[in-house]
Amino acid sequence: MNMSAWKRAGVALTATAVVVGVAGCQDGEGKASDAPKTQSLGDVTKVIQAAYQKTSEAKAAKVKMTMSMEGAGADSGTAEMTGVQGWDPSVMDITMKGSMLSAAGAGAGGEVPEQVRMIMLDNVMYMDMGAKQAAEMDGKRWMKLDLMAAADAAGDKALQKQMTGGLESMNQDPAQQLALLLDSPNLKHVGAEKVNGMETQHYKGTLTVEQMLKAGDSSKLLPKEDYDKLLASVKKAGLKGYDTEVWVNEDGYPARMDIGMTMAEGSMQMRADYSDYGTKAAVQAPPAKDTLDLFQMLKELGEGLKQG
Template sequence: MGMTAWKRAGVSLAAVVVVTGVAGCQDGDGAKKAAEAPAKPRLQTHEAVTKVIQAAYKKTSDAKSAKVRMTVTMPAAMDGGGTMEMTGVQGWNPGVMDITMKGSLMAAGDPDAPEQMRMIVLGDAMYMDMGAEKAAEMDGKRWMKLDQSKGGGLGQMNQDPAQQLALLLESPNLKHVGAEKVNGVETQHYKGTLSFEQMLDANKAKSATLSKKEREKLIANVEKIGMKGYDTDVWVDAAGYPVRMVVDMTTAVGTVQIKGDYTDYGPKATVQAPPAKDTYDLADMLKGIGMGPDALRAG
């Protein structure tokens, strides 16, 4: 499987949902009344919205895990585009995932890519089940390990909902859109936008690792592809948990979108690394043939 797929699947992003009103009715005598204007939803104040998202962040952060169904969609102008669906369990603090992936984004130009693949993430380490056929070529080792600490820029896979809520709180135009049912659950829909610079400033844990030169280069590259910012939508249920989160990034060549549906929050997710005897480290293997971390970054 090509490395480009993992870089593309790690991009975080959103969508906008329209809320409609209600129509008129008949009087008690059965005579028709003139059509009434659609009722406007009763929207919360900015102060109330902030309190809701803060409370949702606290509950989500404390839950530490949830079942997730996530869909990544990329426009055709980005390496052919496509979709990827990921289902499984996700945990945060610490960051872990155990998911199964399928979709056209997995191929990334590799005709031999499997129809679906299991992936495990434990902190900086990502393990991918390459299947029995690949295992036969690797002395029976079917799990490939990619370690962020050894380079490769692959550490953006685990975009947890608590982190996204924290970023949403930094939006200067955070607002309440209205009531909406999602997957059969009654929710309230909220929306906000961040520029790339605002997102980087808010996401201090990641931006702190960048030098001034790296930050400037990153921003320049983002501007080059015409990205304006992130639109983030969240649907919060009556218990205060996000049921759905969608992040949308519009670029000069189209929109990248990630939609995540979450259920069964907590307890702490139990995710284990594959047995060492069944695992080979890609970075170590490349190093053994004279190739370093740059080979991972280049894809």
């Protein structure tokens, strides 16, 4: 396989990972339809806590996600992802398409297929490059990206945390988003609404940058110096806040979740519609014979250049 084919493959996987990573920027089982027209903060908290518990226990669901970014230069555009997502363990098998995907590839100096299937399993991401790319990659159509292995090889603990954290953020599950919503100081009940033919109760809340990082345990997991740097970089990006809305159906599960972020250079909106909670997330890695390891490929290319 020639060097340009390797490069295009790497660009495609990296661009797709960036898009999915952005999609990622945790008592009681009363039915949402039984909720009164106006709920007190205590009632709202109980409903969201119950939804969190049920969602955590479901461990998986089918998802249709749409994301749009505006005013962010080359990253502006839309993306649509459909498939199955699991959060205990963390897995996903989704198909993605949209202008954001092609824009990311163009910005990286390459191109990606119009539609891409992605699998995440055991902290490893796989991307189906398609038949055209496979023809230039010795017939192997799946590109593998093991970020943990790359971080281990680099011997950089900070880099390792960043990479593995990035993998986790690619698969933000609805239970985590509900846990985050519970930390909002202005959590409130909006009212009853229909979503995808279902009766739901609509809730919303907003977090500041500091509240968001605290809720995500960043202040506890990172050394103070690293946390301060993270907070400074987020503020420098101009992140104004983190808005979350959830529509809880009659069975007590989130039927829809909206996430919104506004930054100095633009805004991001993400909507996820969930169904079939508890569905078996039978995600399997592609056969090894059809898979090309991007990290190993780059390692071998580097060694070849040194010898040359």
